[in-house]
Amino acid sequence: MKRIDTPHAAQDLFGPGRHGFTDGSPITGTPSTSLNAGWFNAAQEEIAQTIEAGGVALDPTKFNQLATLLRIGDWSHTGNGYHTLPGCLLIQWGTVLSNAVGYTTVEFPKPFTTAVFCVLPTPIDGSDPTPSQAVFATDGPRTLVDFKFFAWRPSTDGGVAINTNWFALGI
Incomplete structure (x- = not known):
């Protein structure tokens, strides 16, 4: 971000080299800070690029896009949800309820754009009387849009599906 650097900027207002603005004073003859296109262009692009990097298209009819993006980020706090953190x-x-036989494919609520670091499926407490007997495994490489896992508990008729919570982390 560019700090104001016009001739009448308030020099070192926020510390050495950290200039600011002044209203000036007609009594003391101190001129107010002059404004220039370079500073406004830098400020505009810092704000506009932050909004666009958050996945939001600029809308000239909205005056709260940056505040909205910084306050809540990108999120969906539902049963199957996501939250994008700074960075x-x-x-x-x-x-999800696992398949009784074979792998279960789960689609992420929001596709990852670059990488999936980890996926952790776990049985929901109380959903299965013997979760310690369950077998959990993920299957091969994950994609940016989904993952496969195996969650199964042996039974006399072959297998029982298990209610499963899952957690994924990536970018």
Whole structure:
């Protein structure tokens, strides 16, 4: 970000080299800070690029886009949801009933854009009388849009599906 650097900027207002603005004073003859296109262009692009980097298209009819982006970020706090943290770290979670036989494919609420760091499926407490007997495993490489996991508990008829919470972390 560019700090104001016009001839009448308030020199070192926020510390050495950290200039600011002044209203000036007609009594003391201190001129007010002159404004220039360079500073306004830098400020405009810092704000506009922050909004666009948050995945939001600029809308000239809205005057709260930056505040909205900074206050809540990108999120969906539902049963199957996600939250994007500063720096683009994406946390996702959900609940699914596993297949009784074979792998279960789960689609992420929001596709990752670059990488999936980890996916952790776990049985929901109380959903299965013997979760310690459950077998959990993820299957091969994850994609940016989904993952596969195996959650199964042996039974006399072959297997029982398990209610499963999952958590994923990536960017």
